[in-house]
Amino acid sequence: MQRQPFTNRSSSNDNQMLPEYANIPIDPSVENNLVRLKRDMGGSDDLIMRQIHNEGINTAAAAVVYIDGLSNAMAINQYIFDVLDYSLPRYDGEDMMTLDAGSLAKKLLNGMGPVRTVTDLGSLYKNLLSGQAIIMLRGHQYAYCADIREWKGRDVTESTNQTSIRGPRESFTETLRTNTSLIRRKIKDPRLWMETVTIGHMTKTDVTLMYINGLAKPDVLQLVRDRLSAIKIDGILDSGYIEELIEDNKWSLFPTIFNTELPDNVAGQLLEGRVAILVEGTPNVLIAPTQMVTFFQSTEDYYQRTFYASLLRILRFGSVFISLLFPSLYIAITTFHRDMLPASLLISLAAQREGVPFPAFFEALIMEITFEILREAGLRMPRAIGQAVSVVGTLVIGQAAVEAGIVSAAMVIVVSITAISTFTLPAYSMSIPVRILRFAFMGVAASFGLFGIIMGFFVLMLHLCALRSFGEPFMAPLSPFIKTDMQDALFRLPRWLMFKRPETSLKTDSSRIRKN
Amino acid sequence: MSIYSNAKISVRQFAILIMIGTVGDSILIMPTITAASSKQDAWLSMLLAFFAGILTGGIFAAIANRLQRVSLYEAIRQRLGLWFGGFFFLLFIFSSFMCILTLLSEMSQFMTTQLMPETPVNAIILFFGAVIIIAYRYGIEAYARMGEILFPVMMGLFVLLVVLLMPQIKWPNMLPIMARGFLPIINGALPAYCTGFVEMAVLLMLVPYVEGNGKLTKHILKGFIVGGIILFLIVLISVLVLGPALMETKYYPTFVLAQKIMIGHFLERIEAVMAFLWVITVFYKTLIHFFTLTTGLAQVFRLKESKMLTIPLGMILLVCTVVGTPNITTYNQILIDYYPWFDLTFFLVLPLIMLFLIIAVKQKPPKVQGQQPQGQQPQGQQQPQQPQKN
Amino acid sequence: MTSVLAVLALAAGAFWLEAPGLIRRQQFRELSAFLVLLLIGTVLYSLLMLQLSLPNPFMLVKWMFRWMGTAKSF
Numbered sequence: 018m019q020r021q022p023f024t025n026r027s028s029s030n031d032n033q034m035l036p037e038y039a040n041i042p043i044d045p046s047v048e049n050n051l052v053r054l055k056r057d058m059g060g061s062d063d064l065i066m067r068q069i070h071n072e073g074i075n076t077a078a079a080a081v082v083y084i085d086g087l088s089n090a091m092a093i094n095q096y097i098f099d100v101l102d103y104s105l106p107r108y109d110g111e112d113m114m115t116l117d118a119g120s121l122a123k124k125l126l127n128g129m130g131p132v133r134t135v136t137d138l139g140s141l142y143k144n145l146l147s148g149q150a151i152i153m154l155r156g157h158q159y160a161y162c163a164d165i166r167e168w169k170g171r172d173v174t175e176s177t178n179q180t181s182i183r184g185p186r187e188s189f190t191e192t193l194r195t196n197t198s199l200i201r202r203k204i205k206d207p208r209l210w211m212e213t214v215t216i217g218h219m220t221k222t223d224v225t226l227m228y229i230n231g232l233a234k235p236d237v238l239q240l241v242r243d244r245l246s247a248i249k250i251d252g253i254l255d256s257g258y259i260e261e262l263i264e265d266n267k268w269s270l271f272p273t274i275f276n277t278e279l280p281d282n283v284a285g286q287l288l289e290g291r292v293a294i295l296v297e298g299t300p301n302v303l304i305a306p307t308q309m310v311t312f313f314q315s316t317e318d319y320y321q322r323t324f325y326a327s328l329l330r331i332l333r334f335g336s337v338f339i340s341l342l343f344p345s346l347y348i349a350i351t352t353f354h355r356d357m358l359p360a361s362l363l364i365s366l367a368a369q370r371e372g373v374p375f376p377a378f379f380e381a382l383i384m385e386i387t388f389e390i391l392r393e394a395g396l397r398m399p400r401a402i403g404q405a406v407s408v409v410g411t412l413v414i415g416q417a418a419v420e421a422g423i424v425s426a427a428m429v430i431v432v433s434i435t436a437i438s439t440f441t442l443p444a445y446s447m448s449i450p451v452r453i454l455r456f457a458f459m460g461v462a463a464s465f466g467l468f469g470i471i472m473g474f475f476v477l478m479l480h481l482c483a484l485r486s487f488g489e490p491f492m493a494p495l496s497p498f499i500k501t502d503m504q505d506a507l508f509r510l511p512r513w514l515m516f517k518r519p520e521t522s523l524k525t526d527s528s529r530i531r532k533n
Numbered sequence: 534m535s536i537y538s539n540a541k542i543s544v545r546q547f548a549i550l551i552m553i554g555t556v557g558d559s560i561l562i563m564p565t566i567t568a569a570s571s572k573q574d575a576w577l578s579m580l581l582a583f584f585a586g587i588l589t590g591g592i593f594a595a596i597a598n599r600l601q602r603v604s605l606y607e608a609i610r611q612r613l614g615l616w617f618g619g620f621f622f623l624l625f626i627f628s629s630f631m632c633i634l635t636l637l638s639e640m641s642q643f644m645t646t647q648l649m650p651e652t653p654v655n656a657i658i659l660f661f662g663a664v665i666i667i668a669y670r671y672g673i674e675a676y677a678r679m680g681e682i683l684f685p686v687m688m689g690l691f692v693l694l695v696v697l698l699m700p701q702i703k704w705p706n707m708l709p710i711m712a713r714g715f716l717p718i719i720n721g722a723l724p725a726y727c728t729g730f731v732e733m734a735v736l737l738m739l740v741p742y743v744e745g746n747g748k749l750t751k752h753i754l755k756g757f758i759v760g761g762i763i764l765f766l767i768v769l770i771s772v773l774v775l776g777p778a779l780m781e782t783k784y785y786p787t788f789v790l791a792q793k794i795m796i797g798h799f800l801e802r803i804e805a806v807m808a809f810l811w812v813i814t815v816f817y818k819t820l821i822h823f824f825t826l827t828t829g830l831a832q833v834f835r836l837k838e839s840k841m842l843t844i845p846l847g848m849i850l851l852v853c854t855v856v857g858t859p860n861i862t863t864y865n866q867i868l869i870d871y872y873p874w875f876d877l878t879f880f881l882v883l884p885l886i887m888l889f890l891i892i893a894v895k896q897k898p899p900k901v902q903g904q905q906p907q908g909q910q911p912q913g914q915q916q917p918q919q920p921q922k923n
Numbered sequence: 924m925t926s927v928l929a930v931l932a933l934a935a936g937a938f939w940l941e942a943p944g945l946i947r948r949q950q951f952r953e954l955s956a957f958l959v960l961l962l963i964g965t966v967l968y969s970l971l972m973l974q975l976s977l978p979n980p981f982m983l984v985k986w987m988f989r990w991m992g993t994a995k996s997f
Contacts, residue, residue, distance in 0.1 A: 353648070353649055353651075354648070354805055357805055464660075465649070465652065465656075465657070465660055466648065466649050466652075467648065467805050467808065468644055468648060468649060468657070468660075468808075468812070469660070471808070471809055471812050472660060472661065472664045472812075475664055475668070475679070475816065476664055476667055476668075478679045478682065478683070479667065479668050479671045479675050479676060479679055480671070480675075482671075482674070482675045482676070482678035482679045482682070483671045483672060483674065483675035490678070492678055492682065495681070495682050496546075496678040496679070496681035496682045497543055497545075497546070497678065497681065498545060498681055631980065631981075631984065634980060634981075830956075831956075834952075834956055835952075836950075836952060836953045836956055837950060837953060838945075838950065838953050840941075841941040841944075841945060841953060841954075841957040842956065842957060842960055844937040844940070844941070844961070844964075845937065845957065845960035845961040845963070845964040846960060846964070847964075848930075848933070848934075848961075848964030848965065848967070848968050849960070849963060849964045849967060851968070852964070852967040852968050852970075852971045852977070853967075853980045855971060856971065856977045856978070856979055856980065857979050857980050857981045859979070863981075864981070867981045867984060867985055871981075871984050871985050871987075871988045872981075872984060874988045875984045875987065875988065
């Protein structure tokens with residue numbers, strides 16, 4: 018994936034069109050326009066241009082232009098072409114010149130569905146290349162575009178990355194309109210508003226903001242809008258681009274914008290007053306602002322029973338600790354604090370480490386790096402070989418390494434438990450910093466033992482506490498401690514006890530459960 | 534973090550910072566020091582120190598309320614002028630400097646003797662100092678929030694410690710009560726009072742960053758009371774479980790306490806878990822004093838930024854710590870015999886003078902725009918009840 | 924000798940970390956304060972590394988309150 022050139026940010030809103038096409042008016046002569054289109058697109062053969070001639074007149078009365086593959090060709094034939102073909106002769110000659118453009122559009126084109134006027138070449142191209150059909154009429158300074166888009170996209174299927182046992186399984190697709198409709202179906206309130214902007218000079222990607230008016234905080238909303246409009250980049254191919262460009266803390270390992278593929282997740286967060294950012298062409302939807310605890314929540318927590326959900330959530334927090342600290346604790350204890358172990362365990366550990374040539378730190382480092390290699394490889398492997406390699410990886414490498422005396426058996430156990438506990442996190446973007454920091458903790462543990470781990474933990478907590486997500490503190494509701502928000506942080510209170518909406522929403526409508 | 538940054542901490546975070554700072558290093562060394570004078574009545578010493586501490590908290594609260602979120606240096610400068618005010622304030626900062634030295638040396642001694650004997654002392658102090666500097670550079674909001682998150686963890690560990698030691702309490706260790714009279718109890722209370730409560734005069738430096746404009750009395754007292762209760766319980770448990778003889782001879786009785794915890798022969802030697810508790814408290818106390826030192830210096834010299842002073846100050850502190858602690862005995866001797874007076878002079882007398890200044894002296898016209906005017910408010914002062922027998 | 928070099932490296936690191944920002948923002952007063960303190964710190968630390976005996980700061984405390992004798996004699 019080549020690196021996209023990125024110019025300085027500015028607050029102008031002028032990211033919609035390439036400079037050379039903006040503000041060029043549309044030629045009243047249909048033929049000239051067609052020639053220009055063909056030249057600008059280099060004669061690409063998916064550009065279909067059909068002209069309509071009236072009897073006795075050489076110049077074309079109208080033309081319909083569309084991109085094959087992006088538009089519904091049959092609908093174009095039926096609704097646009099046939100109508101024009103039938104109606105235009107009655108208006109030709111002098112009439113067409115004098116007829117006011119607006120009323121002509123109303124007369125002819127209304128049967129074709131929503132029609133917009135296009136005032137210059139730049140927006141003509143944008144609409145054409147989005148799949149709309151462009152209708153040009155002789156003598157008119159404007160063109161018209163009809164929304165007749167259709168293309169082959171992925172079906173709404175189950176998500177492969179975020180599985181759920183109970184709860185809706187639909188996941189977003191690459192089509193923006195499908196995604197917005199999935200959310201609309203969940204929240205049937207007129208206060209669910211959306212705004213669309215176009216970002217990216219060349220990709221002209223549609224980016225939609227969705228929020229519930231009255232619940233979302235206006236400052237946050239304005240901040241999102243401002244940051245989006247400040248993006249000046251060639252192309253947006255995934256929401257990850259946008260995430261990187263609008264987040265608060267560019268250098269932090271930790272994500273401060275949440276992303277998900279599940280519509281029910283998005284709907285739940287919208288109900289809490291957050292803002293969703295949907296990007297055309299990707300199923301990953303961004304949600305801002307976010308809190309640390311959001312990354313530990315899974316949608317299933319809300320559908321299962323309370324006790325089970327709370328236990329699971331506590332388990333997740335514990336797993337993150339294990340995933341982060343277990344190798345470092347092993348190194349610290351076996352290197353510095355051997356007297357902390359019970360005697361029998363100490364003896365067996367010592368016996369295992371007897372033949373190992375490396376100090377505990379290197380042992381751990383080797384095993385962890387090996388595991389990271391295996392994991393990355395497993396992601397990209399063709400499905401057929403995947404099974405075999407995982408067997409090779411776990412059994413053969415692990416076992417063989419132990420028997421060769423390179424690592425001790427306890428180390429393999431440590432690494433496996435660590436790796437598996439990383440997967441309990443529902444949000445993948447949070448497990449990445451955990452994986453990276455694990456190595457840092459290992460280094461600190463090897464130098465300063467438990468003291469080092471404690472100090473390293475302090476630095477980590479300091480960093481997390483200093484993070485802000487669009488102005489909201491990242492570590493809320495743990496700190497600043499918001500009592501009512503704790504209903505959903507470390508555990509989940511039963512549904513009938515959760516009266517108030519979280520602090521991320523406006524105060525005007527803060528109670529979820531209404532008495533009437 | 535520049536002096537005029539608009540970082541704000543909540544009152545709850547303020548109280549928690551005070552609480553953790555009060556516990557500070559006292560939790561490590563106070564049982565020994567109080568027992569040195571009062572033997573089995575160490576808990577009475579601590580109780581006495583506790584009450585004196587509450588009263589002192591009242592004094593600090595009086596100053597804090599009257600400051601109205603103006604920085605301490607500004608308040609002093611407005612009343613004493615640039616030179617006298619600066620000198621006065623520098624005295625305050627100097628004692629903070631010395632306090633950091635004591636904290637760093639105690640922490641390094643503890644680590645070196647108990648947890649990590651093979652690591653050179655310099656490295657430990659360097660590492661600890663680095664984290665302090667990092668914490669300072671992240672800003673007060675960050676470490677106040679971290680304190681808020683760590684607070685329940687701390688309390689949980691403390692409760693765990695107390696509960697797990699209950700089976701080992703031997704009530705006869707407490708007897709005889711007051712066998713040697715009242716004098717040794719006072720002798721033991723003095724260092725406890727100074728180290729735990731008087732040294733927290735630096736909370737006045739945090740006042741400008743607390744949100745809102747209301748009175749801070751309740752929160753300061755809350756911090757002192759909770760911190761004091763923790764210290765009292767620690768000393769009490771030390772007496773009851775270890776007995777006075779052991780308390781006197783061992784340098785870190787609380788550590789020994791943690792070592793004594795036995796749950797069914799498998800949860801033994803969890804003292805490193807308890808070390809987490811002590812690291813938190815010592816860290817925060819050091820941090821607050823370091824904050825006083827750095828921000829205070831920046832204010833005295835009218836600098837706009839204080840972040841860049843952190844690393845040089847860290848170096849100086851490290852050198853002075855290493856030089857100041859050639860061995861534990863000389864350090865302890867100075868700490869017990871001379872340091873309480875130092876604390877009293879600089880962290881009690883100076884604040885009392887400040888209180889007098891703030892109440893009685895009308896402020897000079899402000900040189901910086903936007904200072905809030907303070908009129909004279911005749912209010913009664915609170916006298917500390919300290920037995921002054923000399 | 925190597926330890927003195929390490930100290931100098933630390934001082935250089937601190938300088939490299941802080942000075943450009945200060946110069947860029949034209950905060951020369953702050954820069955001078957920083958340099959003074961850095962100089963003191965580096966000198967002290969180097970002396971420490973060279974294992975020269977430096978005065979104990981606590982002796983100052985002892986001197987200030989020498990008239991107290993020992994606090995035990997209350």
